[in-house]
Amino acid sequence: MAAVPETVEQVKDLSVDQYKYGFTTDIETVKAPKGLSEEVIRFISAKKDEPEWMLAWRLDAYERWKTMTEPRWACVHYPKIDFQDLYYYSAPKSTQGPKSLDEVDPELLRTYEKLGIPLEEQKVLAGVEGARVAVDAVFDSVSVVTTFKEELAKAGVIFCPMSEAVREHPDLVQKYLGSVVPKSDNFYAALNSAVFSDGSFVYVPEGVRCPMELSTYFRINEKQTGQFERTLIIADKGAYVSYLEGCTAPMRDENQLHAAVVELVALDDAEIKYSTVQNWYPGDKEGKGGVYNFVTKRGDCRGRNSKISWTQVETGSAITWKYPSCILRGDNSRGEFYSIAISNGHQQVDSGTKMIHLGRGTSSRIISKGISAGHSSNTYRGLVSAHRKAVGARNFTQCDSLLIGDQCSAHTVPYIEAKNAHAHFEHEATTSKISEDQLFYCMARGLDEEAAVALIVNGFVRDVLQHLPMEFMAETQKLIGISLEGSVG
C-alpha cells in the first residue's frame, strides 16, 4: 500500500546526506537514516501505512521524550548511549547478518545444538541472511499455523501484529494503547511510543477462554519485530488468555538497544498469564556486543476480581532493566510475579516488579529467584504499595539470591509503602551460596560439575519453574544449565 502523500513529501525533503545512508525507496533494503527526528518518525509511520492518529500519537511521544532524561537509578553500568547514532527503522529483510552459519560465533552454535534446534531455525536465530525466507517456506508448508489461526477466529480472539491492529482494529487500539504505560511514563517507554516497530496485539472478547496458549513463536514467520517491540493484550470481562513470549534459544540481534513496552489490561473477572523466556545475546566473554534490554511491562487489573500473572526467565542480554508490574485497581484483583533471573559472565540484571494496590481486598504475590555467577551483578528491585483505599490489601514477597563463585554480586532493594492501616505485607529474603559440600555430593554420585550446578540451581528455582507453561519447563531447565556453563571451577 502507498504511503500517505504528506509523508512522501516529508521523505523527499530529507537532506541528501541522509539519503546516502541507504534511504532508498527499494522496499527490500529500506532503512531509515541514523538518528531520531520528526522526519524519521513520519517515515516509520508512512512505511507502516498508519492512520493519522497513530502518527500524531508517535509525534507527541517524541516531543515528550525530548524533554526527558535517561534513568540512572538502576544498579547497571554502561557507556552513555548516543541516541542519534542508532537506527530506528530497518525493513524486515535486513542485510546486515552473517552470510552463512560458518560466520556465526561457534559458541552460539554449540548452544543451539545443545537445545536441539533444527538447522534451518538456527540460521534464523543467528540472523543469517536470507534464512527467514527458507523458514517461511517450512512454516507455510506446515498446516499448524493455519489451523491455529482458524481456531482462534472461531473463538473470536484477535491475535495479530500490532501494525495490523492499528489498521484493522483502530477503535480497540485507540482505546487501550498507552492506557497502562502512558507515552511519557519513562524515558524508554516514551522512546518506544515514538518509534515502536511492531509486536503482538491480542483481544479476547467477553467470556471467552482463549483455546490455546498464544506464542510469539507462531508469529515468527510474519514479521521481524525489531528492537522496539510493542505489545498490547486485552482480556475483556471474564476472559482468559495465556501468552508466551520469547524463546529459549539465544537470539542474535544486530540492534544493541532494545526498548520494548508491553501493556496488559484485564477487565472484570478476567485473567492474563504472561510468560517470558528472555535469552538475547549476552555478549562475548568480556560482555562486549550484548543486548541492552530496557523494557517496560505493566498490567492493569482494571476490573473487579481480575488477575494478572507475570512469569519470567531472564538469562540473556548484557544489561536487563525490567520490572513487570501490576496495577491492582479493581477490588479483589490479584497480581503475581514469578521470576528467575540468571546472570553470568559480565551480565548486569536489575529487575523486579511493582505491585500497586489501589482497590479493596487486592492481593499480590512475588517470588523472585536471582542467580549470579561469573563477574555478574544481579539486583532485585521491587515496590509494594497500598494506597489509602486499598483496605485489606495483602502481599507476600519472597526474594532469594544464589551466588556461584566469589566474583559476582547480588542485591535486594525492596520498597514497601502502606498508606492505610489495614494492609498486610510480608517480605522474606535469603542469600545463599552453592556449597562445596552440595557440589561434592552430586559429583560423588556421578554428575559432572556442570550437571551438578544445573541440578542444584534447578532445585533453587523450582517454585518459579512450576508456574511456567508445561512446554516451556523442560526447555527452561536445560537452558538454566547452559546459562551457567563455566560458572564454577
Place this chain on the structure above:
Amino acid sequence: MLEIKNLHVRVEDEDTEILRGIDLAVPKGEVHAIMGPNGSGKSTLSYVIAGKDGYEVTDGSITWDGEDLLALSPDERAARGVFLAFQYPVEIPGVATLTFLRTAVNAVRKARGEKELNTADFMRLVREKAEALGVKQDMLKRGLNVGFSGGEKKRNEILQMALLEPTLCVLDETDSGLDIDALRIVSEGVNTLRGPERAMLVITHYQRLLNYIVPDRVHVLQEGRIVRSGGKELAEELERTGYAEFGEGKAA
C-alpha cells in the same frame, strides 16, 4: 583391589598432617572395617578416596583396579565404581529425591557406556530397591535429604548405593544416628550388596555395626596411621578395652 600406599594427607593451607602414611589393601569380595576414635582421620580417608576438594595428598597413592584414583575427579571415580555413603548426607532443596536418583543413575550409566534408563524401567528399579530398604514413596518425592530423619538419610544413602551398583563401597559411619531397627535394615541392605566383584570399606566408631556387617578384616586407625590389623575378633577386643589401649607408643 583397592590399594592405598604410604598415603599422607593434610588439609589445604594447614600444616598438620591428618593421614600420616596409610597402607591398606582391600581385595574384591572382601569387607574391611576401619575403626578409630574421633579425629583419627577416618572421615578424611573416605573423602580422599572419593575425591573431595580441600585435601592435599603430599605423598603416596590410591589405586582402584590398578588405576590411579587421585588423578580423577569425583564424578570420574563414581563412573569407575567408587561410592561413598556419607556420614552427613547433604540437603539439596527443591530437587526431588527421585529426580536426583534418576539423574545420578543415568549419569553413571552414560559414563560407563550403558544405556540410560527410561522412566518406566527406572521407576520399577527404584520401587524394588526402595521397598527392600523400607524407603517410602513419599520420601522419594521430597527434596533430597530435606527434613529427613537421621535414619531416612542413611537409608537413602544405601538406596543410592543399591541403584548405582558400585564396585568399591566406602561407608562412612553409616551407623551413626540409627536406632536398632534402622541399623538392621541398613545392614541387610549392605549385606545383600556383598559379592565377589565388590570391595567394601566400612568406617565406624563402634563395634556394634560390625555385628551386622561382619568384616573380613579390621584395621584400627589412630592419629592418621593404621596401628593394628586383624580379623573380626579385633573389633570385639576393641570394644572391651577401648581405643586407649592402642596408643601410638604401644603400636610402635
